[in-house]
Amino acid sequence: MAGRAVVPGHVTGFFSVHRADDPATTGSTGAGIAIADGVTVTVEQADTRTVELNGTAATVDPVETVLDAFGTPVRVEIETALPVGAGFGVSGAATLGTAMATATVLDEPRSEQTLIELAHTAEVKAHTGLGDVVAQARGGVPIRLAPGAAGALDGIPATGRIEYLALGDLSTAQVLTDDTTRLSAAGTAALDRLRETPTLDTLFDAAREFAIEADLLTPAVREAITAVEAAGGTAMMSMLGETVIARGTGLSDAGYEPTVTGIDHAGARLTGESGDF
Amino acid sequence: MAGRAVVPGHVTGFFSVHRADDPATTGSTGAGIAIADGVTVTVEQADTRTVELNGTAATVDPVETVLDAFGTPVRVEIETALPVGAGFGVSGAATLGTAMATATVLDEPRSEQTLIELAHTAEVKAHTGLGDVVAQARGGVPIRLAPGAAGALDGIPATGRIEYLALGDLSTAQVLTDDTTRLSAAGTAALDRLRETPTLDTLFDAAREFAIEADLLTPAVREAITAVEAAGGTAMMSMLGETVIARGTGLSDAGYEPTVTGIDHAGARLTGESGDF
Numbered sequence: 075m076a077g078r079a080v081v082p083g084h085v086t087g088f089f090s091v092h093r094a095d096d097p098a099t100t101g102s103t104g105a106g107i108a109i110a111d112g113v114t115v116t117v118e119q120a121d122t123r124t125v126e127l128n129g130t131a132a133t134v135d136p137v138e139t140v141l142d143a144f145g146t147p148v149r150v151e152i153e154t155a156l157p158v159g160a161g162f163g164v165s166g167a168a169t170l171g172t173a174m175a176t177a178t179v180l181d182e183p184r185s186e187q188t189l190i191e192l193a194h195t196a197e198v199k200a201h202t203g204l205g206d207v208v209a210q211a212r213g214g215v216p217i218r219l220a221p222g223a224a225g226a227l228d229g230i231p232a233t234g235r236i237e238y239l240a241l242g243d244l245s246t247a248q249v250l251t252d253d254t255t256r257l258s259a260a261g262t263a264a265l266d267r268l269r270e271t272p273t274l275d276t277l278f279d280a281a282r283e284f285a286i287e288a289d290l291l292t293p294a295v296r297e298a299i300t301a302v303e304a305a306g307g308t309a310m311m312s313m314l315g316e317t318v319i320a321r322g323t324g325l326s327d328a329g330y331e332p333t334v335t336g337i338d339h340a341g342a343r344l345t346g347e348s349g350d351f
Numbered sequence: 352m353a354g355r356a357v358v359p360g361h362v363t364g365f366f367s368v369h370r371a372d373d374p375a376t377t378g379s380t381g382a383g384i385a386i387a388d389g390v391t392v393t394v395e396q397a398d399t400r401t402v403e404l405n406g407t408a409a410t411v412d413p414v415e416t417v418l419d420a421f422g423t424p425v426r427v428e429i430e431t432a433l434p435v436g437a438g439f440g441v442s443g444a445a446t447l448g449t450a451m452a453t454a455t456v457l458d459e460p461r462s463e464q465t466l467i468e469l470a471h472t473a474e475v476k477a478h479t480g481l482g483d484v485v486a487q488a489r490g491g492v493p494i495r496l497a498p499g500a501a502g503a504l505d506g507i508p509a510t511g512r513i514e515y516l517a518l519g520d521l522s523t524a525q526v527l528t529d530d531t532t533r534l535s536a537a538g539t540a541a542l543d544r545l546r547e548t549p550t551l552d553t554l555f556d557a558a559r560e561f562a563i564e565a566d567l568l569t570p571a572v573r574e575a576i577t578a579v580e581a582a583g584g585t586a587m588m589s590m591l592g593e594t595v596i597a598r599g600t601g602l603s604d605a606g607y608e609p610t611v612t613g614i615d616h617a618g619a620r621l622t623g624e625s626g627d628f
């Protein structure tokens with residue numbers, strides 16, 4: 075018997091860093107989009123622990139932390155078409171998916187909130203993420219109003235096509251260990267703006283402003299966003315990766331060849347061998 | 352242009368009633384299952400307000416309350432294959448879907464939490480529901496830990512086939528205006544049990560016990576649940592309707608001809624004319 079979980083990717087538009095003594099209450103506020111392209115994690119009982127990412131043995135620190143919490147050895151297969159280290163929350167998705175699928179296969183029932191806290195804490199300790207896990211658990215277009223595994227959430231009602239183009243990677247750990255004062259001030263201003271007018275348009279506008287204020291916009295991303303806008307579209311940079319996200323056919327209209335996905339409304343969920351039923 | 356929202360049905364396993372002066376904080380705690388069979392609400396601008404349920408003019412009190420909050424007249428089409436008044440949360444789904452689709456078509460952006468509060472409050476005022484709206488917004492197998500539009504939620508990680516059989520209807524308004532002391536005590540005991548072992552099996556067990564303790568189990572439902580158990584399956588009664596819910600092929604295995612659905616992981620969402628993308 076195998077346990078299997080599907081977890082959406084998550085692109086962050088803007089964020090503020092909130093540190094506390096407890097990793098469960100450490101995290102970020104901000105907003106982003108859960109996308110249909112995500113991560114599938116399949117877990118089976120095994121004699122020794124193994125973790126594979128797209129068929130190759132891999133060490134994903136927060137996944138190891140989650141497996142430590144269960145103790146019993148399992149074989150973990152993480153599969154994703156998303157680029158790693160490019161701002162899609164692959165580590166958060168792999169970590170939450172591992173927690174959900176492992177609890178299932180070992181018949182050690184835990185509530186969703188308990189699994190979210192386990193995965194979020196592992197991400198914070200590994201410096202791989204501060205808010206992806208809670209957003210990926212929820213799905214949709216999550217607004218993280220308060221930091222941490224149990225922080226208050228809201229969302230923007232939205233649907234539609236999303237395009238993305240990964241141009242390179244940025245180190246999440248590097249940005250998150252730098253001084254984040256200016257970044258967090260810009261993130262708080264963006265959050266206030268989004269709460270006042272909760273639309274996808276505001277999210278994209280606020281995210282572009284945040285990327286400039288926080289000094290994270292790279293020349294390649296700036297060029298692509300400008301090209302999308304020149305073609306009449308709307309685009310933003312994903313935090314933290316050198317990745318451009320556009321609404322509708324924004325990147326296609328500007329002459330790029332992006333990957334096409336949509337908003338994932340479901341968030342992280344278990345799935346059967348042959349789908350949901 | 353039309354706005355369209357899809358909202359899952361919700362079958363409640365057990366609940367406790369919590370009344371407050373403010374309808375937004377009045378509600379129920381408990382647990383249930385969001386099911387893939389649900390309600391689609393399509394809203395268009397119009398010269399006069401009209402509401403249709405499956406093609407026939409209808410008055411749904413909490414839907415009217417939501418439309419009053421917007422003011423501008425719209426044409427609302429509510430479509431569902433679910434039976435009305437049989438414990439599937441059709442009124443909650445219609446109300447939340449109307450709020451989401453109307454905000455979209457009128458371009459009056461509101462956050463998901465604001466729309467949930469609007470719909471929940473309308474349901475409480477109309478005595479048509481106390482907890483369906485928040486569960487339907489979330490999707491999955493929601494545990495309502497605290498009452499009201501902003502009450503804390505958790506969930507049971509689960510997937511799989513669900514079968515249902517509607518045998519008749521019960522009046523939600525009648526049960527909710529009766530003395531609910533005994534019912535609420537039984538609901539609190541069931542919730543404690545589910546939090547200790549958060550699995551679908553516990554939900555079904557606790558729901559069966561609740562139905563007996565709260566004196567809501569009807570002879571027809573009792574007979575069907577007993578037949579499912581005799582065939583090796585698991586079933587419960589949906590609150591509040593004369594409806595039997597089974598996991599997997601429980602009702603089929605017992606010789607019934609149930610409707611087949613699954614767990615809806617997404618919860619309420621906007622949808623485009625041609626699906627999500």
